[in-house]
Amino acid sequence: MITKNARDVPPKHRREATRPPPGQRVLVARAMVRAALSIVALLFLYYLLPFGRSLGGGVHAGLGIALAAALLAFAGIVGIQIRRIARSAYPGLRAAEAFAVSLPLFLLIFAGTYFVLGREQACAFTQAMTRTDALYFALTVFTTVGFGDIAPVTQTARIITMIQMLGNLVVVGLVAQIFLGAITAGIRRRASREPE
Template structure:
């Protein structure tokens, strides 16, 4: 996924085509949110054939790449960001925002960039935190099951 992020031609997104950019951004986040909620439900309902341990981390990575793509598209518009010019900068800013570190070397100055940064923070609090909690619950349950089956074996 990261390789695709760096190799895909994303020149069609940004200020040249704002309607397409916003549509892609909103639909991608909505789809990922729905898939994350589905995986959370699988964990809570203890569905035997679900694979949240594989799917949740992939969806979390995809979320990061969607936000990085949005920041890269916004950076093409003058005045939205200071210090953000490459895809690596966009990925870096996304991870710094996700980790709530905020070094200050890249800053959103435009209203749209600030809106997307706030959306990322809210999305992280709501969806990624719930998904990480479900993932840790699923891993704990799998560990306890394995532990009890080893104890019951002679």
């Protein structure tokens, strides 16, 4: 039996051997398009949701309840995604798609919270918050860049920012680890079904 070393194979054929088959390329493209459309839809909703209703005197309680409910909904969505990843025929693709949607959703939850807080309490941040400013601030907190142009001033704003900082660690660390575990479970499940 004659075997070829990788260096014996011409470079053109090596590239072709490492490319995914055409069917998989279509699956990857579809997953990327679905993720991109989901992100666009989330941004569209963020800019169109009517955050106009005033919370009145109960800014702290109302905002806290809304944030807690949104984070619980986020946890539920992540749980559903984990199940889908584990059951998927292509768990790696499903996990990448889920993470590409989960992360922007997490950031938009906090951006919406910052926007409402900035609207209800003008002194909560160092400047007035538009929706774009709130999204920008949520993203700078997530990436730990912290330019300093927008900063939380009131105790409520600082507490919400600290909750996001802790949530960032959970999203990046724990959720990524859970998604990787679901990928592994999905691969094992698929391998056990395939005949040898």
